[in-house]
Each structure stands twice: as C-alpha cells, then as structure tokens.
Amino acid sequence: MPEPLTVPVVLAWETNYLSDCVGIMLETAKAIDTEAIAAAGKVERSTAYFASEAGNTSRQRGAADKIDTLKSADVLEALATSLRTYVAEFDSNIKIIREQKKEAEESVWDLYVTDDGQVKSRKSNWETGLEYGSFGAGAIAAKEFWMTRYQNLISAALTWIKRVDQEGAEIYVKNLEGLTDQVKTSVTTTPNDPELARILREYQTDASKDAPRLWPVGAVADALKAIGVNQSPSLLTAEEIAAMEKLYATHGIGAVGQALTLPDVANAAADEYSRGTRADGQGDAYRHMYWNAMMTQKFGEDWAQTYATAHEKSAANDPQREAMDLWNNELGRKIGAANPNASPEELQALVRQEVESGRAVVITAKDTNGDPLPAEQTQITWSRSTDQKVTGPPAGVGIPLPGRK
Structure with missing residues (x-):
C-alpha cells in the first residue's frame, strides 16, 4: 500500500x-x-x-x-x-x-x-x-x-x-x-503456450479517452447515504461512471449500493479461499470470477461485462494484468449466466473448481526465492500449474497492448 x-x-x-x-x-x-x-x-x-x-x-x-x-x-x-x-x-x-x-x-x-x-x-x-x-x-x-x-x-x-x-x-x-501498436507489441514478451499467447493478445481493452473522475459525488452520493451506503469517492474511468449511472437509471439507487458492496464480498471470499494471493495470484483470479458471477446473477451478463471491462480502462494498464483480469472476469460471467439461481456457496464452489482445474489465469512475477522477475520474464500462466509463491504483480508501469475488447 x-x-x-x-x-x-x-x-x-x-x-x-x-x-x-x-x-x-x-x-x-x-x-x-x-x-x-x-x-x-x-x-x-x-x-x-x-x-x-x-x-x-x-x-x-x-x-x-x-x-x-x-x-x-x-x-x-x-x-x-x-x-x-x-x-x-x-x-x-x-x-x-x-x-x-x-x-x-x-x-x-x-x-x-x-x-x-x-x-x-x-x-x-x-x-x-x-x-x-x-x-x-x-x-x-x-x-x-x-x-x-x-x-x-x-x-x-x-x-x-x-x-x-x-x-x-x-x-x-x-x-x-x-506509443504505436508496433512499439507496444514489440516490447511485450509473449508466452510460449499458444493459448496463453492468444489470451495475452486478445484480452486487452482500449484506455478510456476521457479523464478519470472521482465518484460518487453530488446527488448520487447523497442518495447512497440516504440508504445507509457511505461510499467515499474513488477515481473511476468515465465508462465505469456511465455504467453505474445506467444501473441507477434502470434499477434504482439500491442496485448501485449493492453493486458497490460486491467487490468487498468478493475480496472476503478470496481471502478465505487463498489468503495472501490476492495480488495477481490464485486468490485474485478467484476474486475476479466470483465478483463477475455475482454481478451477472444480480444485474445481467451485459451490464456485468460493460462494468468489469470499464474497470480495466485505466491508462497504461499492464498487459499481463489486463489479460488476466479480463479472462477471469469472462469465466466468472459464464458461471453466473449458467447458474442464475445458485447460492453464494454454490457459486464459490464453481469458481473454486475453475481455479483448481487450471482454467483461470494468474501471473508469474517472482522466482522460487520470492525475488521479483525482470519485466521480460513476467508472464501470465495457468492457475493450476503455477506455484502460489511465485505469483504477484508485475513491477513498475506496463506498456499497454492494443485494445481488442
């Protein structure tokens, strides 16, 4: 921190x-x-x-x-x-x-x-x-x-x-x-696994063209306080704010308040599943999947995809982290869409199965001694085949890849 x-x-x-x-x-x-x-x-x-x-x-x-x-x-x-x-x-x-x-x-x-x-x-x-x-x-x-x-x-x-x-x-x-697409692509190391290489290449989104803003503020913040949700303003992309305002218009302030609490619910579940790996490890993959599964159940797959992808539109997002999050988000939405009436416990079991079967993506960012790897060796890997001790966030600010999503 x-x-x-x-x-x-x-x-x-x-x-x-x-x-x-x-x-x-x-x-x-x-x-x-x-x-x-x-x-x-x-x-x-x-x-x-x-x-x-x-x-x-x-x-x-x-x-x-x-x-x-x-x-x-x-x-x-x-x-x-x-x-x-x-x-x-x-x-x-x-x-x-x-x-x-x-x-x-x-x-x-x-x-x-x-x-x-x-x-x-x-x-x-x-x-x-x-x-x-x-x-x-x-x-x-x-x-x-x-x-x-x-x-x-x-x-x-x-x-x-x-x-x-x-x-x-x-x-x-x-x-x-x-930077030009040629430069962005040439400085990013591609995984040897062809499927991971495809995920790294295709699971990227363009950065927001508008400046980020603090939200919620004004009338929305007042409405949230009125229902007992005291949400401190945080820096969001314009697309995140637009998605929340659409949710407000279609589902009411209660839905907005509920959507704002889901990340905390996902964080707590991820810590219970794999404490200490919520930074681009198995716990982080679990968190993103569970968060998207819950959003899909409550607000629909389309809105969940719009909002979760908008969350990744911050400038110069590291390409490995962006690919990991967008891929795991999609897995979570598929779980939520296929199991609309599943209980929280059932959803968590399905998410855990995806992580442990190796379908989820994590980031290898450390060697076996726990020391950070050079940028050119940091890469996305499958959740089952990666030791939790070597996962973690890439160092520094990443050079973004061209957006595909």
Whole structure:
C-alpha cells in the first residue's frame, strides 16, 4: 500500500529530483528525434546503391521505424511536460502548507498542526480566556479565527496535492497510450503456450479517452447515504461512471449500493479461499470470477461485462494484468449466466473448481526465492500449474497492448 499523503510526508518530498528528471527526459526526447531523422535519412538515400526489391523493403521498414521512433520521442516529451506541470502544482501547495504551518506554530495562540492538516491549540478556550482577562472573549474569537484560517489553507493545499497525485498519475501514464501498436507489441514478451499467447493478445481493452473522475459525488452520493451506503469517492474511468449511472437509471439507487458492496464480498471470499494471493495470484483470479458471477446473477451478463471491462480502462494498464483480469472476469460471467439461481456457496464452489482445474489465469512475477522477475520474464500462466509463491504483480508501469475488447 502506498504511504498516506499527510503533512509530514509531503513536506519531506524533494521535488527537485523530479525537476531533474524532466530535464533529462526532454534532452533524451530531443536526442532520439535527431538520431531517428538522421538514420532514416541515410536509409532514404540508399536508392542509388541499393536499387532492388530488398532495398525497397528496407526503405519501407526504415520509414516505418522512423514513425515509431519519432512517436516514442513525442511520448517521452509529453511525459516530461506533464511531470513538469505536476511538480509545479506540488511545489506551490507544499509552499502554502509549510508557510501556514510555520505561522500557526509561531503564533501567540500556542497552535500545532496534526498530520492530517487539522490546526489545534494546546490551550482550551477557558485557559485562553483566563490568560487574557477582560479581553478573554475577544482573544478566544481571534484564536478561533486564526485556527480556522490556517486549517482551511493547509487542508485545501493538502487536498489539492492528493488530487493531483491521484488524478495526475492516471493522466500521466495515459501518455504511454500514444506509443504505436508496433512499439507496444514489440516490447511485450509473449508466452510460449499458444493459448496463453492468444489470451495475452486478445484480452486487452482500449484506455478510456476521457479523464478519470472521482465518484460518487453530488446527488448520487447523497442518495447512497440516504440508504445507509457511505461510499467515499474513488477515481473511476468515465465508462465505469456511465455504467453505474445506467444501473441507477434502470434499477434504482439500491442496485448501485449493492453493486458497490460486491467487490468487498468478493475480496472476503478470496481471502478465505487463498489468503495472501490476492495480488495477481490464485486468490485474485478467484476474486475476479466470483465478483463477475455475482454481478451477472444480480444485474445481467451485459451490464456485468460493460462494468468489469470499464474497470480495466485505466491508462497504461499492464498487459499481463489486463489479460488476466479480463479472462477471469469472462469465466466468472459464464458461471453466473449458467447458474442464475445458485447460492453464494454454490457459486464459490464453481469458481473454486475453475481455479483448481487450471482454467483461470494468474501471473508469474517472482522466482522460487520470492525475488521479483525482470519485466521480460513476467508472464501470465495457468492457475493450476503455477506455484502460489511465485505469483504477484508485475513491477513498475506496463506498456499497454492494443485494445481488442
């Protein structure tokens, strides 16, 4: 789990290193541009001494490689530009927090700032009133005014940093979607098993074209609270939100509330089945299948497919994880569609059978010592033939494959 973004955490950030990365990325993008144009130019000028069918093929390949390389440089430049924007946002808001915290702690009111951005006084209002005698009421009012002012500024800046960190990460990696299909495909290792290779290739979906948004908010959040569902807003793709809004329109707010609880039900069942493998292992395969089976039973296979696939439309989703999830989701929907009246226990037994028979897909990401494998060795594998100890999530951010679903 990532470290929560608290006041001490963000004040300890050294964003100058990120700024250095921006410079390096821009210089690298420029160098790639220069090299690509120069190399392509030499190939283009080869007609005089390589006038043959093979020469023409080489020039065509050179032209295609030039496009791929220039596009990759553009992506690197876009990443650098995005990162520079986020660093500026972080720096300005960190400055506000640092300055307001300093002012609060140096004020006459004996104030301090909590890790979550709250401003409090070490003295009660009674003690403050007693200290200022006949001016006690005015002193209390002044102290509360300054406490509120400091807290509003600090909390607003911390909230903005959290939002930039969460939403910005999704928008930032979305730049990787700009790589050409040839580049995406060439950097992804394909399994030797032909069926797994097909799953990796075909069980991919396009990234959302719209920016992610926090949901539920506004009227939907109020309606959920009215039925006792207190759901904190989380970052969802536009397609996820559209699917939930459609469910609201067709089935009512109760169905939305129920849909929001199903992941927790699936998580608990997966932990009971195989605790410790819910990160791209057998427990994760179980979780996805059971979740989709329940959604199919309750809301229909079409809606379940729309929503589950929309969940995978986050930018630059790792291709192995995406293939694993989409495949296991489909298995789960088939179970739910074929057994519409099955009890939860019966559904779980059917899901467990799929995992243990080896039809489900997991990810091999560690060696037998538990050490992470290099990216080129991380791959989807069958659930039965894979030791649970070597499963896990791929390291880093994946280069997405072209969408097929």
